[in-house]
Amino acid sequence: MxxxxxxxxxxxxxxxxxxxxxxxxxxxxxxxxRSLQQTEWRPGESIPSEVELAARFKVSQGTxxxxxxxxxxxxxxxxRQGKGTFVATHAQEHVQFRFLRLMPDSxxxxxxxxxxxxxxxxxxxxxxxxxxxxxxxxxxxxxxRVLSFRxxxxxxxxxxxxxxxxxxxxxxxxxxxxxxxxxxFESEFGVHMIRAEEKIRAVAADAAGARLxxxxxxxxxxxxxRRSMTYGDVPVELRRGLYNTASHHYRNDLS
Amino acid sequence: MxxxxxxxxxxxxxxxxxxxxxxxxxxxxxxxxRSLQQTEWRPGESIPSEVELAARFKVSQGTxxxxxxxxxxxxxxxxRQGKGTFVATHAQEHVQFRFLRLMPDSxxxxxxxxxxxxxxxxxxxxxxxxxxxxxxxxxxxxxxRVLSFRxxxxxxxxxxxxxxxxxxxxxxxxxxxxxxxxxxFESEFGVHMIRAEEKIRAVAADAAGARLxxxxxxxxxxxxxRRSMTYGDVPVELRRGLYNTASHHYRNDLS
DNA sequence: GAGTGGTCTAGACCACTGA
DNA sequence: CAGTGGTCTAGACCACTCG
Numbered sequence: 001m002x003x004x005x006x007x008x009x010x011x012x013x014x015x016x017x018x019x020x021x022x023x024x025x026x027x028x029x030x031x032x033x034r035s036l037q038q039t040e041w042r043p044g045e046s047i048p049s050e051v052e053l054a055a056r057f058k059v060s061q062g063t064x065x066x067x068x069x070x071x072x073x074x075x076x077x078x079x080r081q082g083k084g085t086f087v088a089t090h091a092q093e094h095v096q097f098r099f100l101r102l103m104p105d106s107x108x109x110x111x112x113x114x115x116x117x118x119x120x121x122x123x124x125x126x127x128x129x130x131x132x133x134x135x136x137x138x139x140x141x142x143x144x145r146v147l148s149f150r151x152x153x154x155x156x157x158x159x160x161x162x163x164x165x166x167x168x169x170x171x172x173x174x175x176x177x178x179x180x181x182x183x184x185f186e187s188e189f190g191v192h193m194i195r196a197e198e199k200i201r202a203v204a205a206d207a208a209g210a211r212l213x214x215x216x217x218x219x220x221x222x223x224x225x226r227r228s229m230t231y232g233d234v235p236v237e238l239r240r241g242l243y244n245t246a247s248h249h250y251r252n253d254l255s
Numbered sequence: 256m257x258x259x260x261x262x263x264x265x266x267x268x269x270x271x272x273x274x275x276x277x278x279x280x281x282x283x284x285x286x287x288x289r290s291l292q293q294t295e296w297r298p299g300e301s302i303p304s305e306v307e308l309a310a311r312f313k314v315s316q317g318t319x320x321x322x323x324x325x326x327x328x329x330x331x332x333x334x335r336q337g338k339g340t341f342v343a344t345h346a347q348e349h350v351q352f353r354f355l356r357l358m359p360d361s362x363x364x365x366x367x368x369x370x371x372x373x374x375x376x377x378x379x380x381x382x383x384x385x386x387x388x389x390x391x392x393x394x395x396x397x398x399x400r401v402l403s404f405r406x407x408x409x410x411x412x413x414x415x416x417x418x419x420x421x422x423x424x425x426x427x428x429x430x431x432x433x434x435x436x437x438x439x440f441e442s443e444f445g446v447h448m449i450r451a452e453e454k455i456r457a458v459a460a461d462a463a464g465a466r467l468x469x470x471x472x473x474x475x476x477x478x479x480x481r482r483s484m485t486y487g488d489v490p491v492e493l494r495r496g497l498y499n500t501a502s503h504h505y506r507n508d509l510s
Numbered sequence: 511g512a513g514t515g516g517t518c519t520a521g522a523c524c525a526c527t528g529a
Numbered sequence: 530c531a532g533t534g535g536t537c538t539a540g541a542c543c544a545c546t547c548g
Contacts, residue, residue: 021544023517049533060519065534073328075510081534082526099509196509201500202457202475220457220475226509245456252507254354254451254481255330276525278536304514315538320515336515337545517543524536 025066028057032067036076036087036192037231043089043186047077050085076194090182090193097180099196099226102243103251104149112154117144117212119171121163128160131227131238139163143174146212149248156212156242165191165236191236196228200250209242222250280321283312287322291331291342291447292486298344298441302332305340331449345437345448352435354451354481357498358506359404367409372399372467374426376418383415386482386493394418398429401467404503411467411497420446420491446491451483455505464497477505 032047041047048056053064068085071077078086090098096110103109123137134140140160147155159181161169166189177184185191201223210217222243230236243250287302296302303311308319323340326332333341345353351365358364378392389395395415402410414436416424421444432439440446456478465472477498485491498505 023543025517051533062520063518066517068534079534080527082528082532084527084533101507101509194510198507198509200455200477200505200507202477202498203500204475218473220459222455222457222477243457245458250455252356252453252455254356254453255449278524280536306514317539318537321536323515334515335546337513337547339514511548512546514546515544517541519541520539522536522538525534527531527533529530529532 024059025063025070028053028059028064029067029070031057032071033076033231039190041087043087043192044091046084046086074194088194089186090180091186092183093180098182099193099228101250101252102155102248105247105249112147112149113151115146115148115153116171116175117146119143119169119174124160128238132160132162132235134162141166141169143169153213154244154248156209158240160238162236165189192230193228193237194230195233196226196237198227199225201225203242205242213242213244215244219244221245224250279314280318280325283308283314283319284322284325286312287326288331288486294445296342298342298447299346301339301341329449343449344441345435346441347438348435353437354448354483356505356507357410357503360502360504367402367404368406370401370403370408371426371430372401374398374424374429379415383493387415387417387490389417396421396424398424408468409499409503411464413495415493417491420444447485448483448492449485450488451481451492453482454480456480458497460497468497468499470499474499476500479505 032053035041035047047053050061050064050068054061057064068077068079072079072085075088078088080086097112100112119141121139121141124132124134124140126136128134128140129136129138132140139162141163143157143159143161145157145159146153147157166185169189173188174181174184182193185193202220203223205213205215205217205219205221207217209215209221210219213219213221215221222241222245224239224241224243226237226239226241227235228237228239287308290296290302302308305316305319305323309316312319323332323334327334327340330343333343335341352367355367374396376394376396379387379389379395381391383389383395384391384393387395394417396418398412398414398416400412400414401408402412421440424444428443429436429439437448440448457475458478460468460470460472460474460476462472464470464476465474468474468476470476477496477500479494479496479498481492481494481496482490483492483494
């Protein structure tokens with residue numbers, strides 16, 4: 001849909017800075033992002049076919065294709081030939097948690113058991129508030145848990161969530177839920193994590209970490225601070241993980 | 256170029272397993288990969304224009320475009336509107352080393368100073384040989400060095416390279432060279448790193464690591480084991496790095 | 511202005527899925 | 530079989546770079 005006018009004049013040159021031109025397919029992409037954000041299309045469901053979208057936006061199929069291409073490259077959509085295009089979801093990733101890059105040194109990944117330590121409402125510490133774009137002392141929910149692989153604890157996570165977005169999140173809700181936590185966030189709270197940044201460090205285990213991971217205090221651990229974003233790059237989770245890398249490693253691919 | 260026949264019969268269905276169909280643009284991609292691998296097109300140089308390639312391969316411009324799209328998505332090629340398409344290079348990445356994900360906690364990245372510790376030829380230890388697909392005891396070159404940020408040492412690297420590929424690599428060559436080491440590998444040895452896998456762990460500094468990084472032994476350090484590949488996914492470098500993450504962190508983006 | 515990559519279209523046909 | 534995404538083409542035009 002030539003949203004306002006023919007392509008070449010869609011975005012008139014701006015004084016100062018910023019992109020001076022936005023192609024049609026990128027405007028379609030913005031419209032589709034809106035449909036995703038407003039949950040017109042929900043995680044796991046299929047979106048309209050390419051021809052339907054082309055008709056809706058009054059654009060050729062090739063143009064919506066290019067918009068979908070980009071959204072698929074960003075892992076917001078998933079194409080399945082012959083079936084349709086689907087909204088990405090964290091819900092049914094049987095194998096492994098989508099954002100968890102920890103791999104056993106040998107053997108298959110997956111098979112992590114969760115143990116919930118606690119889940120309580122508190123006021124956001126300054127650093128958490130800053131990371132989540134909250135005011136200091138805004139209410140947050142802190143979830144603490146341990147992941148175990150073959151009965152030995154490997155990951156100790158502290159998770160902070162803005163209480164305003166996760167009303168009604170309780171230890172019981174978490175304990176009852178099967179599947180990835182991000183799947184619960186999608187279905188129960190309408191919060192869809194689409195991107196995250198991680199900062200990784202090596203630290204020495206403190207008393208609490210050592211106890212929960214069954215290690216000697218001072219053992220080197222991987223500290224993984226993750227900030228997860230929804231649509232519009234709005235941060236909605238801060239997670240501090242301690243990983244025991246004695247028989248696991250964090251895997252990353254560069255190109 | 257319908258390499259053997261019309262598109263639909265290009266790859267006849269195979270008994271057993273494997274992809275049963277390879278679209279034309281992917282065959283073009285393979286041909287272009289060959290031109291890259293055989294250094295018909297060299298790092299930093301431009302490749303022929305899309306219309307030229309379309310003519311060469313007897314294919315429409317849209318089809319070579321799709322092949323280039325994929326190669327660009329894999330960071331093998333770089334498109335520059337109005338100028339042409341260029342072979343990616345590690346040579347002139349002024350800012351930062353392309354594969355180095357270490358960032359200062361505050362301030363701008365880059366500005367790392369190198370200090371070469373030594374560079375010697377030796378026989379490949381078993382684990383190194385395995386990682387590089389060499390026979391045990393095949394000759395390798397081991398480079399040891401330290402990277403410093405604002406005069407304090409931050410990274411201690413041990414780098415193993417197959418001696419057969421890097422004949423004539425000496426401490427002097429390394430010391431004289433300006434710019435990223437991978438740039439030297441490209442220009443002097445024709446080895447172009449296109450991809451790498453990293454395994455990250457937390458470890459305690461041993462005596463050597465502690466000395467070179469000016470830390471107390473036992474300090475937690477990030478251990479980063481990198482295996483770098485050239486064309487055809489052939490491993491050509493094993494690198495073991497120890498990172499002091501007191502005021503730096505390893506950064507990763509998930510999606 | 512000539513040459514490059516980038517966008518958009520319209521139409522034909524192919525591969526895959528599921529009823 | 531109809532409907533989906535995937536491929537390929539040919540042509541027109543736009544944005545950018547540089548001489």
